[in-house]
Amino acid sequence: MAVKIVTDTLSDITSDLAEELGITVVPLYVRFGETIYKDRVEITSEEFYRKLVSEANLPSTTQPTPNDFLQVYEALAKETDEILVIVVSGKLSGTYQSATQAKELMKGKCRIEVVDSLSVAMGMGLIVVSVVNAVKGGENLDEAADLARGAIARSHLVAYFDTLKYLAKGGRIGKASGLLGSLLSVKPILTIRDGEMAPLTRVRSLSAGLDYIYNYVAGFSNIEGMAVEHATTPDDADQLVERLGKIYPKERIYRSVISPVVGTYSGPNALAITILEGKKK
Amino acid sequence: MSQIKSVAGQDLRDMFSAATSWLEKSSADIDALNVFPVPDGDTGTNMMLTMRSTMEEAYRAPDHSAAGIAHAMARGALMGARGNSGVILSQIWRGLAQGLEEKETFTAADLAAAFQQSAQIAYKGVSNPVEGTMLTVMKDAAKAAQSEVDADNEDIIAVLEATVNAAAESVANTPMLLKVLKDAGVVDAGGQGVYTILEGALRFLRGETELMRLRKPQIIVSELPHSASMPQSAVVDEVPYGYCTEFLLKGEELEPEVIKKRLLKKGESLIVVGDDTAVRIHIHTLTPGNILQLAAKLGTMHQVSIRNMDEQHQDFLEMQKERMPTTDTAVIAVAAGDGLADVFGSLGAAAVVPGGQTMNPSTKDILQVVESTLSDKVIILPNNKNIIAAANQVQSLTQKKIAVVPTKTIPQGVVALLSFDYEAEFNTNAEIMEKALPSVKTIEITRSVRATKINGLKIKRKQPIGLLDGELIAVGDTNLDVLNQLLSRLDLEKAEVVTLYFGEDAEAEETEQINDGIMEKYPHLQVELIRGGQPHYSYIISIE
Numbered sequence: 001m002a003v004k005i006v007t008d009t010l011s012d013i014t015s016d017l018a019e020e021l022g023i024t025v026v027p028l029y030v031r032f033g034e035t036i037y038k039d040r041v042e043i044t045s046e047e048f049y050r051k052l053v054s055e056a057n058l059p060s061t062t063q064p065t066p067n068d069f070l071q072v073y074e075a076l077a078k079e080t081d082e083i084l085v086i087v088v089s090g091k092l093s094g095t096y097q098s099a100t101q102a103k104e105l106m107k108g109k110c111r112i113e114v115v116d117s118l119s120v121a122m123g124m125g126l127i128v129v130s131v132v133n134a135v136k137g138g139e140n141l142d143e144a145a146d147l148a149r150g151a152i153a154r155s156h157l158v159a160y161f162d163t164l165k166y167l168a169k170g171g172r173i174g175k176a177s178g179l180l181g182s183l184l185s186v187k188p189i190l191t192i193r194d195g196e197m198a199p200l201t202r203v204r205s206l207s208a209g210l211d212y213i214y215n216y217v218a219g220f221s222n223i224e225g226m227a228v229e230h231a232t233t234p235d236d237a238d239q240l241v242e243r244l245g246k247i248y249p250k251e252r253i254y255r256s257v258i259s260p261v262v263g264t265y266s267g268p269n270a271l272a273i274t275i276l277e278g279k280k281k
Numbered sequence: 282m283s284q285i286k287s288v289a290g291q292d293l294r295d296m297f298s299a300a301t302s303w304l305e306k307s308s309a310d311i312d313a314l315n316v317f318p319v320p321d322g323d324t325g326t327n328m329m330l331t332m333r334s335t336m337e338e339a340y341r342a343p344d345h346s347a348a349g350i351a352h353a354m355a356r357g358a359l360m361g362a363r364g365n366s367g368v369i370l371s372q373i374w375r376g377l378a379q380g381l382e383e384k385e386t387f388t389a390a391d392l393a394a395a396f397q398q399s400a401q402i403a404y405k406g407v408s409n410p411v412e413g414t415m416l417t418v419m420k421d422a423a424k425a426a427q428s429e430v431d432a433d434n435e436d437i438i439a440v441l442e443a444t445v446n447a448a449a450e451s452v453a454n455t456p457m458l459l460k461v462l463k464d465a466g467v468v469d470a471g472g473q474g475v476y477t478i479l480e481g482a483l484r485f486l487r488g489e490t491e492l493m494r495l496r497k498p499q500i501i502v503s504e505l506p507h508s509a510s511m512p513q514s515a516v517v518d519e520v521p522y523g524y525c526t527e528f529l530l531k532g533e534e535l536e537p538e539v540i541k542k543r544l545l546k547k548g549e550s551l552i553v554v555g556d557d558t559a560v561r562i563h564i565h566t567l568t569p570g571n572i573l574q575l576a577a578k579l580g581t582m583h584q585v586s587i588r589n590m591d592e593q594h595q596d597f598l599e600m601q602k603e604r605m606p607t608t609d610t611a612v613i614a615v616a617a618g619d620g621l622a623d624v625f626g627s628l629g630a631a632a633v634v635p636g637g638q639t640m641n642p643s644t645k646d647i648l649q650v651v652e653s654t655l656s657d658k659v660i661i662l663p664n665n666k667n668i669i670a671a672a673n674q675v676q677s678l679t680q681k682k683i684a685v686v687p688t689k690t691i692p693q694g695v696v697a698l699l700s701f702d703y704e705a706e707f708n709t710n711a712e713i714m715e716k717a718l719p720s721v722k723t724i725e726i727t728r729s730v731r732a733t734k735i736n737g738l739k740i741k742r743k744q745p746i747g748l749l750d751g752e753l754i755a756v757g758d759t760n761l762d763v764l765n766q767l768l769s770r771l772d773l774e775k776a777e778v779v780t781l782y783f784g785e786d787a788e789a790e791e792t793e794q795i796n797d798g799i800m801e802k803y804p805h806l807q808v809e810l811i812r813g814g815q816p817h818y819s820y821i822i823s824i825e
Contacts, residue, residue: 200703205777
């Protein structure tokens with residue numbers, strides 16, 4: 001029986017792509033005041049960003065419950081005896097704990113391996129895609145988990161933020177805190193290192209940010225996969241895809257939207273680009 | 282959500298017991314917030330140990346009423362208080378105990394009143410209360426509790442929520458009130474501790490024990506601009522710290538107020554708290570022996586601790602090194618004017634060397650600042666063509682690795698600093714920064730110091746003149762006139778951001794005019810107005 005793959009909505013894997021890949025995506029939760037929504041299921045990204053800028057209070061987010069994972073595991077256990085779970089960085093969310101607790105609740109009914117992707121958004125999404133493609137070759141659970149762990153170091157996320165306000169207020173600023181407090185208006189360019197947000201540099205305008213990202217991507221010679229995501233500015237992302245087409249076939253670039261839970265920390269106008277480097281030969 | 286209208290003694294104990302575990306998870310992070318030169322190196326640990334002692338006593342209390350538990354807590358805190366923060370914390374519990382006097386259970390109104398009492402007593406215990414510390418946080422938190430109660434809210438959870446939110450805001454605001462925090466870019470550690478304890482208590486009442494087990498408290502981040510630590514104040518000056526001296530004095534008919542008066546002149550950061558049988562004393566002094574002699578005449582001394590703060594300071598510097606961002610490279614900039622120094626500081630410059638157009642710093646001035654930074658690799662931004670040579674000399678005088686990015690103007694310096702790549706190596710970074718320089722144009726407007734002829738321009742003394750990238754190419758009757766001449770020479774269609782740094786002698790009205798003029802003429806530009814405070818140059822304008 002083939003290994004089944006489970007991830008969470010912070011992978012920014014769209015429902016279409018999830019279906020195509022044959023994987024299960026467990027939603028986190030985002031809460032505005034008293035109302036709780038399942039990420040991407042009960043609230044669309046469009047609705048979310050509208051509320052994010054219009055509501056007085058910032059939303060908060062919550063990991064899936066162990067029971068959420070348990071139900072997924074039990075359903076999958078009917079079709080397979082091996083499940084690989086790839087989740088968002090444990091430094092950004094407690095999702096890993098929920099997935100692991102649910103594994104214990106399964107009491108060995110099915111072999112389950114939970115892997116911390118040490119990443120987020122398509123930085124994690126492309127790791128999942130890469131593993132799914134490999135597993136078609138009939139790898140077992142241990143091999144698949146090794147593939148996932150091996151892909152972590154090859155995944156490079158670079159993000160343009162319009163503001164650090166949301167990241168700081170949400171307590172996920174990590175090593176990027178050094179960028180706070182600028183007297184000039186600057187746009188941070190961030191990445192994820194060892195599972196937490198870290199600074200790359202700062203620019204003063206969107207176009208300078210896009211230039212930086214283009215040059216960053218151009219620095220890779222061996223690209224296995226690429227993804228471009230936006231929060232509220234699809235046109236900017238589309239233009240970037242056009243431009244990146246000079247480096248990598250643009251029809252192979254995954255387009256996605258930064259999910260509400262991630263958007264809680266990125267805020268509007270953010271753009272995220274992920275490169276999955278090819279394996280060294 | 283369910284409401285809680287009254288809380289019994291055991292719940293009081295359990296909620297602060299949970300808060301202690303919550304604080305414990307955060308104590309290392311709180312330690313890391315400590316700011317030199319406030320040399321109590323371990324606020325988080327001190328508060329955590331104080332809370333442990335507080336709660337141990339609470340569990341021993343024979344009387345399980347709210348009043349009984351609160352009294353035991355106050356006693357445990359006093360006996361086990363550690364450090365400045367621990368002593369103030371013990372005052373908070375003493376206030377709580379006074380506020381809950383004779384209560385079997387307590388209501389939201391009782392709690393708010395008790396918090397008020399806590400804040401008052403905490404202020405009283407300190408000889409020289411400073412705002413922007415845990416005192417302020419407790420005061421703000423208590424105030425919020427009271428106004429929630431005044432708004433007829435009887436739900437203890439809601440009142441505590443208001444208290445915790447106010448505490449969080451107050452913590453975020455501490456750098457605004459206390460310059461050392463602002464310079465270091467951190468919030469007050471003691472304040473963060475108070476917030477974490479209150480938050481822990483709230484989470485317990487909300488029934489979030491499972492979550493408390495999995496998560497850990499967040500350190501509040503302040504979004505305030507932080508300025509560069511000017512080398513003179515931070516590292517070059519060696520302030521004598523002496524010894525952090527603390528002990529518990531037991532005796533009969535002790536008079537804390539009298540003891541406080543007698544110790545007042547003997548040192549700094551004095552705290553004397555307690556009652557007639559036990560008094561806790563904390564002082565930073567150069568002569569701990571004298572303090573102990575004095576105390577020995579009054580009673581018996583317990584838990585005596587004398588620590589050399591210079592050593593603590595060294596440890597602190599080591600710790601700071603570990604806390605540096607992902608990079609081991611420091612950037613220092615030369616700038617005149619407090620506004621410009623703040624701009625460089627806020628963008629991550631490790632230090633600013635005072636100087637500029639008319640006051641060129643010497644190689645020695647720059648060297649001194651280079652040596653004062655914690656990094657072994659330093660990039661220098663001279664920001665003036667007459668300073669580049671002096672900066673280039675520094676390498677021959679230091680073991681540190683030096684790179685000079687030849688910035689000739691302030692805007693070039695800013696662009697270079699902004700383009701700093703946090704993941705690049707030292708040499709690569711110097712290259713990246715230098716490559717960024719052509720992306721900015723600099724306009725400087727000043728007044729001629731003498732009559733002259735230059736570049737075909739006839740210039741009278743004190744007449745406004747304008748420089749474009751360091752070259753004198755415009756003269757006129759007003760600053761505005763000169764600026765317009767210069768702007769007409771630039772292709773502003775391709776520009777995106779204009780930053781206008783106005784100097785110490787710039788007139789507000791004229792500055793507005795210039796700002797509005799640019800925005801009107803070039804609506805696609807993002808214009809930012811920043812107080813540079815630079816001497817002699819009315820305006821320095823960056824066009825990117």
